[in-house]
Amino acid sequence: MRQAIIHAPGDVRVEERDRPTVLKPTDAILRVSAACVCGSDLWPWRGIEPVGDAHAMGHEYAGIVEEVGSEVTTIRPGQFVVGSFFASDNTCEICRAGYQSRCVHAELVGGAQGEYLRVPLADGTLVATPTLPDDDLIPSLLTASDVxxxxxxxxxxxxxxxxxxxxxxxxxxxxxxxxxxxxxxxxxxxxxxxxxxxxxxxxxxxxxxxxxxxxxxxxxxxxxxxxxxxxxxxxxxxxxxxxxxxxxxxxxxxxxxxxxxxxxxxxxxxxxxxxxxxxxxxxGPAPVRRFLPDLIDRILRREINPGKVFDLTLSLDEAAEGYRAMDERRAIKTLLKP
Amino acid sequence: MRQAIIHAPGDVRVEERDRPTVLKPTDAILRVSAACVCGSDLWPWRGIEPVGDAHAMGHEYAGIVEEVGSEVTTIRPGQFVVGSFFASDNTCEICRAGYQSRCVHAELVGGAQGEYLRVPLADGTLVATPTLPDDDLIPSLLTASDVxxxxxxxxxxxxxxxxxxxxxxxxxxxxxxxxxxxxxxxxxxxxxxxxxxxxxxxxxxxxxxxxxxxxxxxxxxxxxxxxxxxxxxxxxxxxxxxxxxxxxxxxxxxxxxxxxxxxxxxxxxxxxxxxxxxxxxxxGPAPVRRFLPDLIDRILRREINPGKVFDLTLSLDEAAEGYRAMDERRAIKTLLKP
Known part of the structure; x- marks a missing residue:
């Protein structure tokens, strides 16, 4: 599959990588419908945060569930889902208090700027829409994931x-x-x-x-x-x-x-x-999961249109241009279509 | 009158000074029933905060109203009152939100370790007890002033x-x-x-x-x-x-x-x-005024006995020993009787 990889500041390339697979029985694999470039992705792009080893980028995502691990009970293949950049069990005391980004089992989700994505703790992390949403709502649903x-x-x-x-x-x-x-x-x-x-x-x-x-x-x-x-x-x-x-x-x-x-x-x-x-x-890092059901509802009812922040839509292959446009403030936010 | 004056780190002396007088029509003059040494008084005593010019110490007080300015309407001579270390009008938008220590007219009250004290903005700052309190309640009422x-x-x-x-x-x-x-x-x-x-x-x-x-x-x-x-x-x-x-x-x-x-x-x-x-x-600096009516009530009803923090009671003339005892952690808190 195709995936955006950062090699060095200013150097993001879309390369061929293995599709992620279920590693833990609580994982889900998504086919990414839309991903995007986050303001925080610009920190390593600008060299303000060290890049370290070349690695997959992206932590904002919405997509269709392709496969789930054996212990996943509420999320099912075929559903359209949105999740947070922090996976969370959504059952621990910290999650129940509304601070899922500091869940006792919190895990960063990474590599969303790609065709497929592994999401840990699928039942706790993902929120499914009641039916498949209209295409024009996907950008707004994507924003619920982080921004x-x-x-x-x-x-x-x-x-x-x-x-x-x-x-x-x-x-x-x-x-x-x-x-x-x-x-x-x-x-x-x-x-x-x-x-x-x-x-x-x-x-x-x-x-x-x-x-x-x-x-x-x-x-x-x-x-x-x-x-x-x-x-x-x-x-x-x-x-x-x-x-x-x-x-x-x-x-x-x-x-x-x-x-x-x-x-x-x-x-x-x-x-x-x-x-x-x-x-x-x-x-701090937003406990996005706390707000997801409410935000998804508001978007599906077309009460809000947060997808308007995407003033640049590119194919995944053009990811680097998406970073550049945001870095140079030519774009507010870039949506990437895998 | 007698008043505690700091001259330099470790050098607090009780000296003769003029009695304070009404300077503004919103002032009250109190005869101090009890004062005390604050943990924050130890910062200049220890030389961690600069002492600057010799000046009167103390900002915690309870006492009897001796005189009020012409614009004071609710506080009357003869009342027993407790006030905060920040004078406040208690009517501005910040005060009404409960942040009287940052009143738009906030003014520090200073020189409480003395026989008499001038309190600005008397109507906003002071809370009177319904009747003169029993002597044994005075230490607790004093604590309401700050600690x-x-x-x-x-x-x-x-x-x-x-x-x-x-x-x-x-x-x-x-x-x-x-x-x-x-x-x-x-x-x-x-x-x-x-x-x-x-x-x-x-x-x-x-x-x-x-x-x-x-x-x-x-x-x-x-x-x-x-x-x-x-x-x-x-x-x-x-x-x-x-x-x-x-x-x-x-x-x-x-x-x-x-x-x-x-x-x-x-x-x-x-x-x-x-x-x-x-x-x-x-x-931040506590908006003590927000809590004063409730705290005074609890003390008068003898539900709480915060005066127990005073494990050393001295006459005003022995103020320096009160500072030393707290600095050396021989005393938790020193009450000074003018």
Missing amino acids: LGTGWFGAVAAEAGPGRTVAVVGDGAVGLLAVLAAKQLGAERIIAMSRHATRQELALEFGATDIVTTRGDAGVAEIKDLTGGLGAHSVIEAVGTQESMMQAIRATRPGGHVGYVGVAHGVELPGMELFFSVVHLHG | LGTGWFGAVAAEAGPGRTVAVVGDGAVGLLAVLAAKQLGAERIIAMSRHATRQELALEFGATDIVTTRGDAGVAEIKDLTGGLGAHSVIEAVGTQESMMQAIRATRPGGHVGYVGVAHGVELPGMELFFSVVHLHG
């Missing part, structure tokens, strides 16, 4: 909701879908921070009420101006740099909530400043 | 409550009163981390169910052993060092809550570790 689930978690962690002013730091696909999530969760006012016209447009379409084009201290000052000098109730951080984290913390009012979902690269939070900020801080 | 209110906030921030296992890092007066708070809030299991026999005893009396004597990585491992390998649901940090903060974060299960109330000196939180911990982090 929508992550934006949604950011909004939930930031306690976006009725009566609250929400600011979103980061206009990548996660940030844009955090805007969508805040809107769905009933936020009164949603401030998107973006300097890019096409991203601003999508933010407004997803429910943003205000656009702030400045960043850093100037961005914080503008958020304060928009909130009577107090700061936002809820700020979603969807970048993962020192600047974006501090911008998020400083744009939040005392007692407000920061939901951070950007993987924090090289970030050090100054304890004294954090202490006197009196904000709530919550985030 | 109890701070421990209580730590427990609330850590979401201590029914069904939850709570661990407390720090066996100073704040940590011990966080144990008491967790018990009152209905926590199922309360693990106090302490290596000192007298503090362990008080922790057990306040409601601790387990004592852990190790700290750092060993302490974290012991908390995990006691919680099925998962970590505590709620961890209260009541020290304020790098080690204690990391101990608190690492002892918390994914999705759990860290309430931190130790003033974070020289603390830097590693972003990547915090991200993957998936804990909730909340803390």
Whole structure:
């Protein structure tokens, strides 16, 4: 089968590999309907995270179940399924509390940018649609696997909701879908921070009420101006740099909530400043599985259209161009068709 | 009047000073019934925080109202009152959300280790008892001013409550009163981390169910052993060092809550570790005013006896010995009688 392999920064090739097989009785094998390139895939592409040995890329997926292991009881071949980038048993105490990305048996799912994919802990990880979905819904269903689930978690962690002013730091696909999530969760006012016209447009379409084009201290000052000098109730951080984290913390009012979902690269939070900020801080790798049934429902009912973040669709063979386009910010997010 | 003045690290003297007067129409002047030495007073005493110019010490107080400014409407001379170390208007949006320590008009109250004290924003800051309290309740009422209110906030921030296992890092007066708070809030299991026999005893009396004597990585491992390998649901940090903060974060299960109330000196939180911990982090200078009416009620009803943290009572003139005894951990907390 064909699969995207990273060899070095900037060097992703689609190569022939063996089809994955059931390794454990709790595994499922999927025929991937659609995969995509994640903002976090750009870290090794850019050489910010070490690449190490050449390896298969991709952790966002939706597809048809091809085969299941002998202990899989609820997932059946032929079903259309969406799963999270962290496999989880969905039965342990941590999963039951809604933190499936830290399941006691959590395992990263890897190699989704390929024709077939092995998903561990299939019963706990995958959520099947009631029937095969219409083709035009597949991009949106794919977003539920990570980028929508992550934006949604950011909004939930930031306690976006009725009566609250929400600011979103980061206009990548996660940030844009955090805007969508805040809107769905009933936020009164949603401030998107973006300097890019096409991203601003999508933010407004997803429910943003205000656009702030400045960043850093100037961005914080503008958020304060928009909130009577107090700061936002809820700020979603969807970048993962020192600047974006501090911008998020400083744009939040005392007692407000920061939901951070950007993987924090090289970030050090100054304890004294954090202490006197009196904000709530919550985030991390999103427990996407917690939200999947609800998100799939909203998509199947056509209440939300998160698939709009895909402004570039390529065949799997063109994966490298998909990375390049996102790296150069020519594309918000690339969908890959195996 | 007599007042404790710090001149340099280790040099606190009780000297004659002018009685404070009403400076603003919203001020009240109190005759201090009891004051005390705070763990945070030890930072300049130890030279960890710069002393700067010689200045009056103390920010915990309970006393009788002597005089009020022309705009004070609810507080009257003759009342017994308790207030927070941060004066607050208690009417702004931040106060109404329960974050009075970050009131838009917040002002530190200073110089409580003296015979008289000026309290700004008297109507917002002070809570009066219905009648003059019995003398034996004064130490407990004094604790509500900071150390109890701070421990209580730590427990609330850590979401201590029914069904939850709570661990407390720090066996100073704040940590011990966080144990008491967790018990009152209905926590199922309360693990106090302490290596000192007298503090362990008080922790057990306040409601601790387990004592852990190790700290750092060993302490974290012991908390995990006691919680099925998962970590505590709620961890209260009541020290304020790098080690204690990391101990608190690492002892918390994914999705759990860290309430931190130790003033974070020289603390830097590693972003990547915090991200993957998936804990909730909340803390800062306690909005004591939020809790004062409830805490005063519990004390007047004799449901709680937080005054037990005072194991040394001295006259104001002996303030320096009160600092020394706490610094050398001979005393948990020193009450000073003006």
